[in-house]
Amino acid sequence: MERRNLLRAAVAAPAATLVTTAAAGVAPAQASGGRFDDDSPRFAIAVLPDTQYLFDADSADPAPLRETFGYLLEQRAEDNIAFLTHLGDVTEHGTEPEIVLAGQTFTKIDGKLPYSVLAGNHDIDGSKDDQRGPSAYLSQFGPQRQSKSKTFLGASKDGYNSAHLIEAAGRKWLILALDWRISDSGIEWAQGLINQHAKTPTIVTTHDLAYADDAGQAYLSGNGQRMWDKLVKGNDQIFLTLNGHYWPPGRTVLKNDAGHDVHVHITNYQDRYYGGAGMIRLYRFDLVRNRIDVETFAPWFLARDPSKRTPLEAETIELTSDVDRFSLEFDFDARFPPAKPGPRPAAQVVDRHTAAYWRFDAAGQSVADGATVKDLSGKGNHLTVRRLANSTDQTLTLSQEHHVGAPAHASLKFDGGKGPDRGAILQTAAGAPITTAKFLGGYTIEAFIKLPEPFEGDHAWMGILSWEGRAGDAGKHSGWSDLEPTCSLNVSGERFLQYVLYSEVGDHNPTSWSHAMPTGVWQHLAVVNDGKRSIVYINGSKIARNPTQPAQGIATLGLPFTIGATSFDLKYGQGFYGWIGDVRITSRALRPAQFLPGGHYR
Template sequence: MERRNLLRVAVGAPAATLVTTAGAAPAQATSGRFDQDSPRFAIAVLPDTQYLFDADSSDPDPLRETFSYLLGRRAEDNIAFLTHLGDVTEHGTEHEITLAGKTFTKIDGKLPYSVLAGNHDIDGSKDDQRGDSAYLREFGPRRHSGSRTFLGASKDGYNSAHLIPAAGRNWLILALDWRISDGGLEWARGVLAKHPGAPAIVTTHDLAYADDAGQAFLSGHGQRLWDNLIKDNDQIFLTLNGHYWPPGRTTLRNTRGNDVHVHITNYQDRYYGGAGMIRLYRFDLARNRIDVETFAPWFLARDAAKRTPLEAETVELTGDVDRFSLEFDFDARFPLPKPGPRPAAQVVDRHTAAYWRFDEPGQSVADGATVRDLSGKGNHLTVRRLANSTPETLTLSGEHHVGAPAHASLRFDGGKNPDRGAILRTADDAPLNSAKFLGGYTIEAFIKLPEPFVGDHAWMGILSWEGRAGDAGKHSGWSDLEPTCSLNISGERFLQYVLYSEVGDHNPTSWSHALPTGVWQHLAVVNDGRRSTVYVNGSKIARNPARSARGIATLGRPFVIGATSFDLKYGQGFYGWIGDVRITARALPPAQFLPGGF
């Protein structure tokens, strides 16, 4: 089930799908830890709260509950930031603004946020040069000066900028006044220029309105922002505004021909003035999607069986403008600088048993050529082509995984009928040949399968130790003639790790999902001295056996990259690319894998 369906069950109304438990207690206001390295994070959007701060009819309880929800869910939903879209209050009086300010203290220092002035918060007849106001004194730059995401504000104090580190990037939020001046626009362009690689979101109070079908159109002020700020700044991919209802959305094309998503978020016309309703924009860079959902935490916290009809109707909105997904290729629109090669010294330590890469100056892959073991342990490899092979069966390639230390790989063209391939094999006296790894180990390799994946390559080997299982006294497996340890790919492109452990006569075998073609994969086998766990791209696969697996039943025979032996003989070789291979004599966490962490 997708993460966006986290709010499941029990609304009492068939159209809603919110997830909570009947009678659940309100979320506790404890700020969880935000993971800025995760490829998934959320930005919360809070539109017009003006009817909750309206003279003597003010009721901040819904907003307090919204803040409790965001703090209580911050770690689980990985909420990076909250942005308010203006019209915090109804009249902008000292009383209303002060009450709103006290309500916001619930998240001060616990969740970074931005606030901007709507026409109800200030003198709406003037632009951001209006001077002092109760709003500016309460929500101006001084309030945000202690926030790590706060970049600064325009001289007048009514426009602010915030930089959010999330998913390995910096994301820029511009919180612009209801009526930004020409000077304010110049300031905003300057902020964008200082952060040219940061994807940017423009938030303001008035930018677009929608018809009853949810189709959005630029307002007069929105057209001015489009012409003078948005269309010529390709960093801006999303705009968010309130002010108007009903909500709506549209997609416009900027001068570079790229999409700008224009969204209106406002629920003040709904029951209880919107009841502090929020939108969560869930960014998923692993899937190149933004999933959006809209709900009211105040109603969500109540016993579903006791919600009134209007509460049940408003707890979650599921129309096309309130709950939707956007496909967005962030790497294509905002490419990050590619990391350069890393020297071997950065990925080798005293626990490294062997490390091979293929970018050494003058590296050859001719038969008899040597690939040095850069761990310093002497496990050098010698190149050998199998029968029916040609020079093209093994070639050097500049292809590499983006996270690989070496920006090079080997291209293998192994196959069946006739059998062909190439292997890289340690010398007969290499220390690795007899290593048992009783205290644990980590084996890592980068591979890429060709697209299209042509021919029958079932059970081709990536790497293995030579040696018949039967000779090691192991008779529990498929055949006594298979090797004691091998990493292979099945006919369905499932990764298979077969191990005959040093202790006991059993062969716990791990199986992955079907590996995709045409993309680099990082593979890791981690053994902690008790059992083995296989990872693909830092994610633990499902089919890891619970059976004990201590050590590797090596027989003193060579270690090989590029194929798996059977009865000490080689037929077909690997088909595809193999990059850096590292063996470590201890269990590594994913954060210490070769790509530099997952």
């Protein structure tokens, strides 16, 4: 069991009852440094407060901090840890021996985990601001050390203030590490960086900004009020401040000049057993759920054999008060609207494996009956528009609506429904290459769709796309009816996605089913076949109900490929209801990273 899972157990069970890998006789995982995924919408920032009692003259003990660093390296990939920020008071007296020992301890993460360090009042001459001049701290933790990190953005001329720019969840994030007593020139430097990275979400870290009462309610300190007035409240991109120095820990929410929330948090555990024992906080950012989940724990105690933990160690493994373990609701896209990708030309999404690619943004594109939508793969699989009987011009219209990751910023709006014959279809000509392609070596079918909100009427079993051709005519008799087509992508009455396939090899009828698809939201659908079986993805996530039945090739019969409906007995009695964007068919199995959205699934 991973340490991370052990930590989760602390919420449901007393810390003293946790079972570690050591106790279970399992060798702990070796620290590997783990790979950080900057595209994942979920990532973590680790926060390390005052470690001063671990570097206190002849009573120094860096072991807890070494264990914390080892934990962060070991868990970096699993927890997707982007960065570590220290909040100052690295040492107790700021003497050269203390600072050097601390510096040696930090070498464990140098080059393996980006981090920032700032000076607390115990690290330097606390009676002066950042214009104090040289110090043992500056020699050990100044710009010359931090500049080796790829996240390092720069430092103020005095060297006591630094900035880091990290990339996580497909965004850039600015982290300012500001001195215990930042000067006016330091604030001017920080403001200049903010101006250079306008609209970049920003976190301010410093040693002294807020303190808390025993109930955990935080208030700005005198220095904090100055920083608030001169730097924080006027810059709407600052959404979080972190500081140590004071205990107990606490938090509050203040309104900036734009009327938006700024979360002010105090993190300091030097008053706890063993000087806090290198305790850390993980701020887990989740841009899918629009939340920041915070937890506080001591890796040094977590690593101990439970049977050998002392009572104080056991009770300090994890802190669970509402100022130590909590969640914040935060709508990142509303506060920091992401730059939306522009349209991409077909040449960027077509290669020699592309069997067909259709999009609906061509200049002068028509959707009148008989109009042509060109196959941009160059393979000649052009589509012709046809409305079903009893349909009107409004049954099929051009739309500017599109999935954020779609190459074309356009789609078709279908207003189809159950009979009598309402809908529109786009079909290839008989004999087009796609009508006889068997795809024995594998394939990927992709489409963007959006179901209307509200979803009105009965649209059960409407088709998104299909190959015509009765299964029975292909010699396939294993399915629901010999009259259904050999391959179709449909939506059930419960809005479940259904992929039905009669494979070319063997009489097999594997059918995939998704969860209920939401309305009013664009979805990217992908069917991936590796020549052995088919797997369906929605928004890059594999659905659960993918059968293991063999599925090699598609039993095509030379009849048209169709977008907008599924035939039965070679007839179309019901059209699609909603929007359809780009559709691409590739003659090989693609990985999710190769799908059309290119990572843009939100």
